[in-house]
Amino acid sequence: MLDTLVFVTVLLPFLVAAVLLVLREQNVRKVILVATAGVLALASLAMLRGGAFIMSPAPLYDTLITLGDFVILFVVLFVGIKRKNQIIIWLSVAQIIGLIILDFFMVKEHGNIPAFFADDLSLVMVLIISIVGSLIAVYGIGYMKEHEEHLHLTKSKQPQFFFFIVLFLGAMNGLVLANNLLWMYFFWECTTLCSFMLIGHDDTEIARKNAERALWMNVLGGTAFLFGIILLQKVVGTLSLQEILARGPEFAVAGGAILVPMFLLVFAGMTKAAQAPFQSWLTGAMVAPTPVSALLHSSTMVKAGVYIIVRLAPVYAGTYFSNFVALFGAFVFLATACLAAGQSNGKKILAYSTISNLALIIACAGINTPAAITAAILLILFHAISKALMFLCVGAIEQKIGSRDIEDMRGLFAVMPRTALVAIIGIMTMMLPPFGMLMAKWMAIESAHGQFLLMIMLALGSGVTVLFWCRWAGLMLGTPVAKAKPEAQDITVRAPLYILAGLALVVSFFSPVVYNSLVAPVVKMYYKAAPYALPYGNFDSPVGIFLVYPLFLLLGLGFYFALKQARKVTAAQCSQPYMCGEQQTVDGKPGFLGPLGLHVPVQSGNYYLEQFFGETMLSKWINVIALAVLVIMLFGGAL
Amino acid sequence: MITKIILAILALVAAPLLGALITGVDRRITAWLQSRYGPPILQPIYDVLKLLGKEPMVTNTWQALCAYVYIVGAALSVVLLFTGSDLLLIFFVLTVGAVFLVMGALASPSPYSQIGGQRELLQMLAYEPLLILVFAAIAMVTGSFKVSAVFEQTRPLLYDLPLMYIVLGYALTIKLRKSPFDISASAHAHQELVRGVYTEYSGPFLAMIEIAHWYEVILVLGLCALFWSTSVVGMVVLVAVTYLAEIIVDNVTARLTWRFMLKSAVGMGLVLTLVNMLWLYAQ
């Protein structure tokens, strides 16, 4: 049974991907994709029911993985040579050498280490990848059809596209289930390669450039990862994640030796999670078709980065290094929230907000208390759902109105009421109580309790976050009175939107259950303490209390009441906006009656506060500071 | 549990009435400072009664929704405060209302409402971090974010956090949109802004916003009262003095720009917080 499940979640995507690559028939592809999505989702749920496990497949696979490693590295090297990118060339050469040393000279007991192991953290990750990721893949069907029509391609590139998308899911599942770090390294490199291919998918000048940047940054991370595990092998003498988790804390307490490999692995996680100063690869990734962005931002890729950081957190708990990780996370959280506030490009806002949220997760990992780790895991979960939803919305909106600028989304409700509503639900679940994201943020802030520098950055950051979400939601509502006609949408686009919106609401509602059954056990396992008691389903600890059900009930009732009041308003009670008595509406466009009876349409724009939040100016400083913190982290914390 | 429910109902019913009276007194004192006679103390209640009786008028139905969610958020946060819940949670619930108020304002194409909404966002940007910092500082002293923990203190928080009280005062001036920070709207009409974020809400919906404002006044004064939690007299005196100071500041200052507000709020907030924290560590 277990074998089958691991097979389905990890290997099946690889096989399906291969089929999709050769398949050119549109309808069959659709069926296969939907079926795979369903199977993956079911398998992940079944796996969750089965609980924690350890598994070692046949030794043959070990050889295959090693082979795969080298194949990927040579592909990367080849890309580097083709693009004449020195960084990629040298980094991949370094990795090849490193891998040879590790594989042939250092690791003696090949095959003795179980390849897979899963605890609740891995299982939650599998759930996110298999459900959210699959939904995005399904959305891709409808999206790519329209995307290619728009581009007027003579030959469809969809086989290649879906090959990498599905491969990505398999690799991610492999990554989070891996116990043998060599296996994890293979999947890690897989995701790097997939993201490179997907970012460059449209093959425009800018896509190629951004894909290349994503590649070198992630290859840098990959190199750090590889050398991290080489050092781990030296220090701990094993590459079994489980054993490292069990024995790591002794080393961390005894001395700094283990902190250098920890630094390298955490650094690798930071590059993958696009933390400053490497944020530019993720913001550049938005040139790719929207399903790719959604996938990179929510359930795959960047989540791999934070996964490794959270996963290893128990090993470096209670060290100076951990404090620096927290500081770094909090700083990037604030800095990228500011960057998001200065943007009007919807996808860029989402990108910076992703980086900001990931940074918060990293900060939680650095704070490294049971409560903080709980916050981190819940953030990973809720962020995946809401962020995937937001990206899919922006994708659908962009295909309809031809722009991803939030200024162009003014009054979107009149054009596409359903998508606008779903997007607003997405935004609400991102920023307001009683939803999961906010609850996790509450945990994060309260667990930073006592560390004032962290607290200041978190406080400022969450203020800025409200700013950019709120105005986006508000301006989509701006509509004239007339009833909006629901927009037509492909079912493969609409269904994922609705399912994700439903998930965002429902999973938030059941957050006490999620905490109790998925998060608390794993936190207890590594930290020997559960951070929250759940009287009446409320998160209670000596530090604070979060009322889940009362808030849901009262806010829900209040909202229902408000909705009923709003429904009572009749068309006759609607009036023109106040414009000094000179208002005039022409073709549904509000405006002023100007001189000579001319119509002057109303124009408005958000404050983007360029003088504070301007991207070019701010990015420079952010990169310098982030780099400095990283250097200090290495020398002050790890050495 | 029963006491909590009673407290919650008390908060729900008594808070707006008290808030209305305080607003009435505020208007009276303001008039007095301007050597006017001023309206009756119950004037805010008359105003709201009248607004409730007006014909509903909106530019789109979202505004009705937003006005009601605003009052729900404000009322709920007061209930949470009275039942001794979590300070951060109270703050987040308050944000729900504030966010919807702005969304309703942005839903109308009227330039006044748009500018008001944007400016209200800036006001939120200025006061939110300050409030979180104040709560964090309170938690530093009491060891918990729970309101109930404040009441277990043996000596007033003001002794430990004198500077944080100033930060709180600053945040509250911004939150209540009192001069010099009546940037997004104010009780009176502004020439260039009309009524800012309130412009497009009218009749019963404006009444909801006014009542929500009463709740907010109580919430804000309740937060101030936490700084002298050891005696009721102390609380009343502290709140009265603070509110009087607030009214005087409101009357003697002119409106500032949002740039000044942001810079000063963040700058001053951080400096005072750091100094106060050092003082706390030094103790």
Add this chain to the structure above:
Amino acid sequence: MLGNLINQGRIKSPWVVHFDCGSCNGCDIEVLACLTPIYDIERFGILNIGNPKHADVLLVTGTVNHRNKHVLKNIYDQMPGPKAVIAIGACGCSGGVFREAYNVVGGVDKVIPVDVYVPGCPARPEAIIDGVVAALEKVKTLLGMTA
């Protein structure tokens, strides 16, 4: 009961919006004078709210001309009921000295229904306050609240 309370509120809280419909500014200054400490109309709960959507009473000064009559109408329409209109000054009441001018429509009542006329050139602040009180009396009779 609630209806009674609301009627009480209506009488005690008339918020005004002042629209200058082409006045010579004489009447405008007198309207503003009502707000000053000497006359202090806030005593009666009167606020100059500056927004038709919030106002109960529309104070119009000056003559109506062809260029601005639609503005007057728009502002009147944007006031949610119940509402009252007070025409102030000779100009507002009838067009005053300008009534024969080619560009002038006439008094305010040519465009919107007027409840109270406050004559004078300019109307004195006392007269304006009197006008508002007269309007309230009228509202009282309409609401059946005559004492």
